[in-house]
């Protein structure tokens with residue numbers, strides 16, 4: 001799927017309310033504090049998130065679910081996960097011809113899986129593609145340079161293990177890890193995708209813009225762009 005931006009006018013989105021812009025501005029302030037503090041002391045709220053992310057990234061346990069770093073031996077299980085989710089949720093649409101490359105693209109920087117009883121039941125990754133439209137939106141809204149941003153992607157939870165907090169924990173792992181590197185997490189989501197939007201908003205993510213992307217097959221994707229809260233997770 002080639003992601004080509006068509007429009008992303010922040011001023012025209014219904015969500016660019018004064019309150020939101022104030023929250024973004026205060027987030028930007030925290031980011032600047034972080035920028036100006038190059039000697040190991042980070043803004044306190046980002047630091048809390050970073051610590052939490054590190055715990056999870058290093059094998060945290062949640063109700064029998066272990067979040068750990070993905071490795072090459074997880075490929076087959078992750079392909080099964082994405083195939084099951086496509087069948088149940090219609091995501092991703094269409095199912096990519098090479099699901100392994102979809103789950104682990106070349107621009108993935110780090111990824112985690114959720115494991116329960118030796119079975120992979122969830123996945124999330126941080127991506128850093130060159131010239132990504134979502135990162136461009138985040139750059140414009142936050143004023144941060146590309147190396148201060150991290151794209152959260154491929155958040156997937158086994159359809160038989162939903163509403164147990166797995167998605168929330170995976171998201172916290174990715175967001176917290178980004179914060180530990182001094183990066184602000186950003187993501188995009190299909191505008192009518194109820195479950196992930198509910199999760200992002202419950203976790204305090206801030207909707208900052210609308211984005212339309214042209215897809216290879218001539219259709220387009222209508223997306224929202226979200227920024228992680230500056231306290232990382234809830």
Ligand SMILES: CC(C)(COP(=O)(O)OP(=O)(O)OC[C@H]1O[C@@H](n2cnc3c(N)ncnc32)[C@H](O)[C@@H]1OP(=O)(O)O)[C@@H](O)C(=O)NCCC(=O)NCCS
Pocket residue numbers: 085089091154155156157158161162163164165166167168169188189190193194195196198199200202
């Ligand atoms: C989105 C997804 C990852 C959520 O995973 P999950 O493990 O079920 O989510 P959680 O249990 O951590 O949910 C945390 C909170 O998010 C919200 N939420 C999650 N799913 C929801 C749903 N279907 N309806 C309403 N709220 C929902 C709730 O506030 C929930 O808290 P609660 O259960 O205490 O009410 C999962 O539905 C999924 O894999 N969907 C298909 C793939 C996809 O769309 N990925 C995102 C691409 S951008």
